[in-house]
Amino acid sequence: PNEPPVVFHWFPIIGSTITYGMDPPRFFKENREKYGDCFTFILLGKKTTVYVGPKGNDFILNGKIRDVCAEDIYTVLTTPVFGKDVVYDCPNSKLMEQKKFMKVALTTDAFRSYVPIISDEVVSYFKRSPDFKGKSGIVNLPPKMAQITIFTASHALQGKEIRDKFDESLADLYHDLDMGFTPVNFMLHWAPLPWNKRRDHAQRTVAKIYMDTIKARRERGETGAQDIMYHLMNSSYKNGTKVPDHEIAHMMIALLMAGQHSSSSTSSWIMLRLASRPDIMEALYQEQVDNLGADLPPLTYESLQKLPLNQAIVKETLRLHAPIHSIMRAVKQPMPVPGTKFVIPTNHVLLAAPGVSASDPQYFPEPDLWEPRRWFKESPLAPTIVREGKAGIGAPEEDDGEEKIDYGYGLVSKGAASPYLPFGAGRHRCIGEYFANVQLQTIVAMTVRMFKFKNVDGSNNVIGTDYASLFSRPLEPAPIYWEKRDK
Ligand code: HEM
Numbered sequence: 001p002n003e004p005p006v007v008f009h010w011f012p013i014i015g016s017t018i019t020y021g022m023d024p025p026r027f028f029k030e031n032r033e034k035y036g037d038c039f040t041f042i043l044l045g046k047k048t049t050v051y052v053g054p055k056g057n058d059f060i061l062n063g064k065i066r067d068v069c070a071e072d073i074y075t076v077l078t079t080p081v082f083g084k085d086v087v088y089d090c091p092n093s094k095l096m097e098q099k100k101f102m103k104v105a106l107t108t109d110a111f112r113s114y115v116p117i118i119s120d121e122v123v124s125y126f127k128r129s130p131d132f133k134g135k136s137g138i139v140n141l142p143p144k145m146a147q148i149t150i151f152t153a154s155h156a157l158q159g160k161e162i163r164d165k166f167d168e169s170l171a172d173l174y175h176d177l178d179m180g181f182t183p184v185n186f187m188l189h190w191a192p193l194p195w196n197k198r199r200d201h202a203q204r205t206v207a208k209i210y211m212d213t214i215k216a217r218r219e220r221g222e223t224g225a226q227d228i229m230y231h232l233m234n235s236s237y238k239n240g241t242k243v244p245d246h247e248i249a250h251m252m253i254a255l256l257m258a259g260q261h262s263s264s265s266t267s268s269w270i271m272l273r274l275a276s277r278p279d280i281m282e283a284l285y286q287e288q289v290d291n292l293g294a295d296l297p298p299l300t301y302e303s304l305q306k307l308p309l310n311q312a313i314v315k316e317t318l319r320l321h322a323p324i325h326s327i328m329r330a331v332k333q334p335m336p337v338p339g340t341k342f343v344i345p346t347n348h349v350l351l352a353a354p355g356v357s358a359s360d361p362q363y364f365p366e367p368d369l370w371e372p373r374r375w376f377k378e379s380p381l382a383p384t385i386v387r388e389g390k391a392g393i394g395a396p397e398e399d400d401g402e403e404k405i406d407y408g409y410g411l412v413s414k415g416a417a418s419p420y421l422p423f424g425a426g427r428h429r430c431i432g433e434y435f436a437n438v439q440l441q442t443i444v445a446m447t448v449r450m451f452k453f454k455n456v457d458g459s460n461n462v463i464g465t466d467y468a469s470l471f472s473r474p475l476e477p478a479p480i481y482w483e484k485r486d487k
Pocket of ligand 1: 070095099256258259260262263318322324327328422423424425427428430431432433435436
């Protein structure tokens with residue numbers, strides 16, 4: 001009786017699955033106009049309650065652990081891919097401890113060492129890739145950005161030994177693992193289908209590669225590289241048990257998978273947006289010349305801080321192209337929605353879609369315009385009432401003056417009532433935000449040094465979005481015209 005309104009549909013079970021699946025942001029926008037910020041739709045037979053806007057973001061993402069549950073939803077997809085006993089295949093308190101272990105390797109000092117690693121990977125990729133031979137050409141960009149993402153992330157986060165394996169066995173194995181993340185697996189995760197068999201084989205093989213590496217490092221008594229694996233090998237849970245090797249291996253898989261899709265999609269969008277706005281690509285180059293020096297010295301963590309436009313590019317692209325469009329939670333107790341008469345019953349799933357408020361004219365003037373300079377305070381398009389943590393790459397340990405809460409993996413902003421949350425909020429908030437910023441900003445800065453991009457037809461158009469997999473990304477082919485900058 002006090003449930004939110006249900007989106008009109010002709011067929012039970014199917015409900016709104018098709019219209020939602022084809023274009024989730026449009027589905028949210030249209031139904032918000034009809035039903036308000038909080039409404040229910042049928043997704044594969046499941047009553048799914050959307051609550052958009054800053055209040056909705058807060059209600060869902062800051063939900064209490066006794067009210068909302070992420071693992072009930074995600075485990076069927078993630079556990080066969082990551083492996084047992086990590087992330088959503090363990091109690092939430094254990095995930096909070098695991099996030100803390102993983103975060104240790106994501107400090108300012110670590111980032112300082114990552115910037116040169118990432119720059120070198122970008123330059124060497126463009127130099128050796130047959131698609132970028134000669135002075136100019138046309139290339140379908142997203143697959144190239146996917147490769148740059150995996151080479152840079154694996155090298156920075158998992159070390160050179162693992163990175164080199166991506167030139168051989170690991171690339172195909174991760175591809176097979178990836179097939180486990182297809183949305184039909186929400187229903188068919190258990191089925192002995194060809195892609196699931198390959199997924200299971202790949203999980204065992206990749207886990208073994210990591211476990212063998214752990215053993216070898218332990219036998220060598222290695223104290224050298226203080227990378228994530230090193231930190232996990234030396235971490236213990238609060239109850240005193242050391243993190244077992246299979247859990248370290250599974251966390252290594254989870255870390256790389258968590259970052260890969262979101263960062264790769266974001267870097268593709270950035271490059272496609274730059275091709276649609278060559279003037280901004282030129283401004284980025286000029287910013288480096290002005291702020292770092294005409295000789296463009298090797299990029300460092302410190303130099304990234306001197307490039308506000310370069311930082312704003314990432315922020316603005318995530319505003320319009322956040323790769324995670326729907327964040328879901330199971331409802332564990334009837335949840336009254338503050339300020340309304342609604343109560344969400346336990347047979348519903350809650351869905352947060354921070355992308356809706358990120359493109360709402362109430363907060364972002366001319367919301368559909370991709371305009372990185374809107375993040376500069378003096379811009380006429382500057383967002384209103386956006387709770388702003390540190391912009392750009394800001395070190396995680398820096399204080400941004402906000403009230404914080406500790407879920408066990410470090411301090412997180414207490415309120416989630418923000419219209420701009422591409423990295424989520426609350427206990428499940430992203431731990432990879434700062435890494436992703438360092439990685440993406442470095443990729444952009446180095447690409448801008450080497451290339452000029454434009455659309456093949458010279459227009460300012462951008463390609464549409466592919467919502468068919470779990471993480472949204474540009475539709476393909478997404479060709480661009482590139483030209484080498486002559487130094
Ligand atoms: C969680 C976005 C990169 C690791 C999340 C969540 C979002 C997100 C929205 C919350 C999910 C939820 O509440 O259900 C992004 C975006 C990225 C990015 C937009 C890049 C542009 C990364 C990277 C890593 C990473 C590079 C690893 C180094 C994680 C982890 C979680 C998470 C471990 C926690 C999951 C949980 O606690 O349930 N991310 N992410 N992410 N992300 Fe990211």
